[in-house]
Amino acid sequence: MSLRDDILVESRDMLIKHGFGKVSMRKIAKKVNVSATSIYLHFKNKDDLLLALIESSIEKLSYVLKDEMVQGDDPVAKLEKMTDSFLKFAIENPQEYEIIYMVRHEEMPKYPKEKFEQIRKIYEMLAEIIREGQNKKLFQVEDPLMSAYTLWAQLHGVASVVISKRLDTRIPSGEFMNQAKDHIIQGFITQKTPA
Amino acid sequence: MSLRDDILVESRDMLIKHGFGKVSMRKIAKKVNVSATSIYLHFKNKDDLLLALIESSIEKLSYVLKDEMVQGDDPVAKLEKMTDSFLKFAIENPQEYEIIYMVRHEEMPKYPKEKFEQIRKIYEMLAEIIREGQNKKLFQVEDPLMSAYTLWAQLHGVASVVISKRLDTRIPSGEFMNQAKDHIIQGFITQKTPA
DNA sequence: TGATATAACTTAACACTGTTAACCACGCGT
DNA sequence: ACGCGTGGTTAACAGTGTTAAGTTATATCA
Numbered sequence: 497m498s499l500r501d502d503i504l505v506e507s508r509d510m511l512i513k514h515g516f517g518k519v520s521m522r523k524i525a526k527k528v529n530v531s532a533t534s535i536y537l538h539f540k541n542k543d544d545l546l547l548a549l550i551e552s553s554i555e556k557l558s559y560v561l562k563d564e565m566v567q568g569d570d571p572v573a574k575l576e577k578m579t580d581s582f583l584k585f586a587i588e589n590p591q592e593y594e595i596i597y598m599v600r601h602e603e604m605p606k607y608p609k610e611k612f613e614q615i616r617k618i619y620e621m622l623a624e625i626i627r628e629g630q631n632k633k634l635f636q637v638e639d640p641l642m643s644a645y646t647l648w649a650q651l652h653g654v655a656s657v658v659i660s661k662r663l664d665t666r667i668p669s670g671e672f673m674n675q676a677k678d679h680i681i682q683g684f685i686t687q688k689t690p691a
Numbered sequence: 692m693s694l695r696d697d698i699l700v701e702s703r704d705m706l707i708k709h710g711f712g713k714v715s716m717r718k719i720a721k722k723v724n725v726s727a728t729s730i731y732l733h734f735k736n737k738d739d740l741l742l743a744l745i746e747s748s749i750e751k752l753s754y755v756l757k758d759e760m761v762q763g764d765d766p767v768a769k770l771e772k773m774t775d776s777f778l779k780f781a782i783e784n785p786q787e788y789e790i791i792y793m794v795r796h797e798e799m800p801k802y803p804k805e806k807f808e809q810i811r812k813i814y815e816m817l818a819e820i821i822r823e824g825q826n827k828k829l830f831q832v833e834d835p836l837m838s839a840y841t842l843w844a845q846l847h848g849v850a851s852v853v854i855s856k857r858l859d860t861r862i863p864s865g866e867f868m869n870q871a872k873d874h875i876i877q878g879f880i881t882q883k884t885p886a
Numbered sequence: 887t888g889a890t891a892t893a894a895c896t897t898a899a900c901a902c903t904g905t906t907a908a909c910c911a912c913g914c915g916t
Numbered sequence: 917a918c919g920c921g922t923g924g925t926t927a928a929c930a931g932t933g934t935t936a937a938g939t940t941a942t943a944t945c946a
Contacts, residue, residue: 499923521904531925533905538923542904597857619859636877638870642862646849646871653848654841662792664814667837675833676841682831683878694894716933726896728934737933 500538502528508549512591516546546595553592554614560585561618571629572681578622579651579677586655587669593659597652619644626684636686643684650680695733697723703744707786711741741790748787749809755780756813766824767876773817774846774872781850782864788854792847814839821879831881838879845875 506527510519521542525532539545564581568574586593596615622644629635637643654676658669701722705714716737720727734740759776763769781788791810817839824830832838849871853864 520902522902533926534924536905597855616859641859642867642870643874645852645859645862645867646874649848649852649871650845650875651848652852653844653846656792656851657840657844657847660792664811664836664840667840672837672840675837676844679838679841679875679878680845681878682882683874683876685882687877687880687882715931717931728897729895731934732894 499528499530499534503535503538503545504548504552507545508552511549511595512589515591516595550595551614553589553596556589556592557582557585557596558614558618561621565621571625571632571634572685574625575622575629575647575681575684576677578625579647579680582651583655583658583673583677587658587673590659593655597656619648622647629684634686635684637684647680647684650676650683654680694723694725694729698730698733698740699743699747702740703747706744706790707784710786711790745790746809748784748791751784751787752777752780752791753809753813756816760816766820766827766829767880769820770817770824770842770876770879771872773820774842774875777846778850778853778868778872782853782868785854788850792851814843817842824879829881830879832879842875842879845871845878849875 503524507519507524510524510527521535522532525535535545539548561578561581564577565574566577619641623640626635626637626643626647627640630637630640635643654673657663658673663669663672698719702714702719705719705722716730717727720730730740734743756773756776759772760769761772814836818836821830821832821838821842822835825832825835830838849868852858853868858864858867
């Protein structure tokens with residue numbers, strides 16, 4: 497295993513164990529028994545290292561979702577499966593989930609957008625399901641891609657609220673997430689407006 | 692105006708202008724023509740100063756929402772008004788919005804929970820509207836308070852995605868937010884499930 | 887008035903942080 | 917044998933939050 501890989505696994509480990517704020521170049525270096533500056537031979541800077549971690553986390557999430565994405569003909573069931581998997585991943589891998597959403601594109605234009613292609617593919621997956629539901633007159637949407645993004649955003653909101661423990665203590669997070677899932681999916685389903 | 696106030700307005704200014712990451716004790720100190728350590732006479736530490744900023748931002752948001760919260764008998768319209776105001780505040784005051792959601796309760800138990808009473812009151816406002824809609828058989832919810840939290844989380848997701856510019860460039864943020872609003876509110880409205 | 891306590895502020899320092907420059911050792915191809 | 921790139925080093929810079937100790941001015945009380 498190369499030093500680059502060592503750095504990656506060790507920093508990922510630190511990230512998951514102690515959160516991103518506590519990850520420092522010198523600490524990583526100490527862990528892999530190397531001087532701090534050596535890291536710069538393999539990564540341009542800390543952000544670049546972070547990006548590598550983000551990438552692999554995105555890949556992991558994307559893999560999980562793709563894996564759960566069973567074939568079937570019920571778009572509603574598919575959407576439920578997706579939201580379940582998404583939220584499950586988020587609460588089971590909070591630190592990894594967090595770094596995916598930590599970096600803001602604008603603030604680091606240095607990062608090539610292609611790196612985020614993977615995450616765009618997830619949107620497209622969602623859009624595909626929504627499009628299918630639209631064709632079957634099950635979903636009431638105008639633009640499936642845009643709706644995929646709104647779905648995504650809502651899910652992210654739910655996940656982030658739970659992860660950052662911002663939930664009222666009176667409210668159990670499991671029920672909260674289920675309720676949220678229901679509301680979110682309900683929001684896409686075709687309405688027969690009363691009267 | 693006291694030095695404490697000077698520190699507050701100057702740090703708030705820095706926060707809004709350059710984002711939170713660039714706010715440092717020494718820079719604030721320089722701005723108010725005082726030594727960095729003087730800040731510690733008025734605030735326990737940087738987090739404490741941050742908390743003060745958060746508090747006033749929450750107050751501002753809470754004030755805006757309460758202000759827009761017109762009386763009326765249409766819960767749906769009220770909910771729309773609320774979501775509009777919420778999202779409007781978020782995109783018009785991105786830095787202020789961000790710090791509200793930056794701090795995570797668990798990681799700083801030092802912060803007295805009462806400080807966040809204000810934000811809890813907003814949930815209660817939402818819950819009240821939802822309860823009203825529930826009584827009028829307009830909304831399909833089990834627990835209004837829990838649903839208020841899911842609504843809040845969904846809105847937060849939408850806001851945060853827009854603020855952190857994580858939106859696909861193909862998608863105009865205005866339309867995105869409108870679409871999201873529709874989906875979200877739709878998710879609460881009573882369904883006449885087809886057949 | 888004179889002593890003293892307290893508040894507001896300072897400087898110096900500690901222990902960190904990311905990052906750069908300069909240097910060193912080693913294996914490879916010509 | 918020479919040069920050169922590759923992968924590592926140490927020392928240093930500039931910045932961070934924070935603490936301890938010292939100063940100075942102001943207000944209070946005998």
